Every structure is written in structure tokens, then in C-alpha cells.
Amino acid sequence: MDWRAVTFDWNRVRAFLVTAEEGSLSAAARALGLAQPTLGRQVEALERELGVALFERTGRGLLLTPAGHDLLGHARAMGDGAGALALSAAGQTDALDGEVAVSVSDIDAVCLLPPILERLHATHPGIRVEIVVDNLLSDLRRQEADIAIRNVRPTEGDLVATRLRDAAARFYAASTLLERLGRPEVPAGFAGAPCVEIDRTGAARALLAARGFPVEAMRFPWRTSHFVTGWELVRRGMAIGVVDDRIGDAEPGVERILPALDPVPFPVWLTAHRDMRRSRRLRAVWDSLAEGLS
Structure with missing residues (x-):
């Protein structure tokens, strides 16, 4: 192939790819950090360049056309290639100074990460860490982050992961709430x-029911997928909640309810692209996170 004849604008292809994966221009714009009109113009420009309609506009969002379906696989291959190129280029440097993006849940970012970053900065002051707070799974292959702290094992073949520990979450309440309930x-x-409740799946109710709590007779006036907000409700004596015991046990004025209850086990995984091993900067951050979270 004569690569000099290829004139695709990668930004337009990326706009199409992320819009297809997110399902709407507004969600894709948020994912890419762009204004929605800008993203829309990039998608429209790609449609004109290719001479096909990629999406059908409906009242409920965007649907891929048959041509869009046909081209989506190629766009994903381009995205994987672009990510691999950038990751490989980043791995060629032995310089420690520079930026590393770490994806982490909101509550770990607030309660567990700061002392680890403080020690890292004391040892490697030239490393700048971007903290990507995300309670979902950042896509490392699309470079939404360089390193991710996850509670599930990655399944992507081009990622490496280390299981740091088997953690335990427990149910907590403020001492003031326990007093009101008569302990x-x-x-x-x-x-x-x-x-x-920690999300819309009913996970908190299921965990309580599995431990013998009368869920049907309990009240659930609050629900959030933002763990820090849920923990603040617990700290204020407004609710019972579940949290990593390293966080819960360190909080003044908050206690485990029924300490003999079985904990809620969950793993802590540190994950990165396999090319991470070729970058001294990424390895330095990886090692600091592994030591601090183990």
C-alpha cells in the first residue's frame, strides 16, 4: 500500500469510533473532552470524506447504519494501532520526568492515594501524576489512563496485571447512629x-440479606454511585454503608456494625498496558502504587 495516498484525519475517525461506542454525541464529547458541536462536525466531515452515512439520527440517539457497522471494525483497528504506536513511543524513553495518568475510584483517590503520591513525589519529583477519578473501568488501550487500580481482573490480552491483595469491605455506621438504633x-x-445503596443493581441489599439483615424492614433513602458521597452519609450518621475496612477502620467516629459479621471480599488489581515495562517512569509509578496498596 502507498501510505502517502492515505489522507484520513485520525481525529475524525476517533470521533466516529467513540460516538459509536458511547451511543450519543453528548456522551462521546464528554469522553473525549470536546464540545458536542465540534465532535458533530468531525463525524459529519468523515461522512462527507467517505461518501456514506455512518449514523441514523433518531429521537433516542444515534444508530449505526449498515455502512457504519461495516467500518466500525476498521476504526477500532485504527484506534488500537494508534494507541499501540503512542504506547510504544512512550516506552522508548528512559527519562523519569514526565506525566503518568492513574485511574482510580473516587474513594480510593481521596482516602488511599494521597500518602502514596506524597512518597512518590519525594523520591521522583519530576513525575507528574494525573489522577483520573473513574468508578468505571478506564480503557488503557485508548490511553484514558496509563495505570489503573481495579477490583476486577482485566481480560484484554495486551494488558498486564498484578493482584496486590485480597481486600475486605465491611458495614459501618457512625457511633451516633448506632446509639439512636440502640446498638x-x-x-x-x-x-x-x-x-x-451503592448503585442501581441492588448490590448493597443483596450483601445485607446474605448476612441475615431484615432488608425488607430496613430503609434505603439514599442511592449513589459516587462512593465518597455515600461514605459522607455514613460519617454524618445518616446511613449504614459498606466500605474497604482500611478506610472504615481509620475513620474516627465510625464503627463496624456487628464486627463478627463476615466481610465482603474483593481483589485489588494493578493494571497497565504490557509496554509499561519499557518505561522507567511508568515502572516507578507502578512500583510505588504496588508497595502502597499491597
Whole structure:
């Protein structure tokens, strides 16, 4: 192939790819950090360049046309290639100074990460860490982050991961709330107690029910997927909530409810693209995170 004849604008292809994956221009614009009109113009420019319609505009968002479906796989291959090129180029340098993006949940970013970053900065002051707060899974292959702290093992073949530890979450309440409830000594005594749900899946209710709590008789006036907000409700005595015991046990004025209850186990994985090993800067941040979180 004569590569000099290829004139595709990668920004337009990326705009199409992310819009297809996100399902709407507004969500894609947020993912890429662009204004929605700018993104829309990039998609329209690609459609004119290719001479095909890539999306059908409907009242519920965007749907891929047959041509869009046909081209999506090629766009993903281009995206993977662009990411691999950038990762490989970054891995060629032995310089320690520079930026590393670390993806982490909001509550770990607030409660666990700062002392680790403080020690890292004392040792490597030239490394600038961008903290990507994301309670979902950042896409390392698209360079949304360089390193991710996850609670699930990655399945992508071009990622490397280390299981740092098997952590435990427990149910906590403020001492003031436990006093108001009369300090129950068995799960049944928490009938009527307020709880915060951690998402729309009913996970918190299921965890409580599995430990014998009378879920149908308890109250759930709060729900959030923002873990820091949920933890603040617990700290203020407004609800019972579940959190990593390294965070919960360190919080003054908050106690485990029924300390003998079985904990909620979950793994802590450190994940990066396999080319991370070729960069001294990424390895330095990886090693600091591994030491601090293990």
C-alpha cells in the first residue's frame, strides 16, 4: 500500500469510533473532552470524506447504519494501532520526568492515594501524576489512563496485571447512629435502620440479606454511585454503608456494625498496558502504587 495516498484525519475517525461506542454525541464529547458541536462536525466531515452515512439520527440517539457497522471494525483497528504506536513511543524513553495518568475510584483517590503520591513525589519529583477519578473501568488501550487500580481482573490480552491483595469491605455506621438504633447486637435488630445503596443493581441489599439483615424492614433513602458521597452519609450518621475496612477502620467516629459479621471480599488489581515495562517512569509509578496498596 502507498501510505502517502492515505489522507484520513485520525481525529475524525476517533470521533466516529467513540460516538459509536458511547451511543450519543453528548456522551462521546464528554469522553473525549470536546464540545458536542465540534465532535458533530468531525463525524459529519468523515461522512462527507467517505461518501456514506455512518449514523441514523433518531429521537433516542444515534444508530449505526449498515455502512457504519461495516467500518466500525476498521476504526477500532485504527484506534488500537494508534494507541499501540503512542504506547510504544512512550516506552522508548528512559527519562523519569514526565506525566503518568492513574485511574482510580473516587474513594480510593481521596482516602488511599494521597500518602502514596506524597512518597512518590519525594523520591521522583519530576513525575507528574494525573489522577483520573473513574468508578468505571478506564480503557488503557485508548490511553484514558496509563495505570489503573481495579477490583476486577482485566481480560484484554495486551494488558498486564498484578493482584496486590485480597481486600475486605465491611458495614459501618457512625457511633451516633448506632446509639439512636440502640446498638443492636443481631442483624434483626437493624429493622428500620437507614442504609445507602451503592448503585442501581441492588448490590448493597443483596450483601445485607446474605448476612441475615431484615432488608425488607430496613430503609434505603439514599442511592449513589459516587462512593465518597455515600461514605459522607455514613460519617454524618445518616446511613449504614459498606466500605474497604482500611478506610472504615481509620475513620474516627465510625464503627463496624456487628464486627463478627463476615466481610465482603474483593481483589485489588494493578493494571497497565504490557509496554509499561519499557518505561522507567511508568515502572516507578507502578512500583510505588504496588508497595502502597499491597
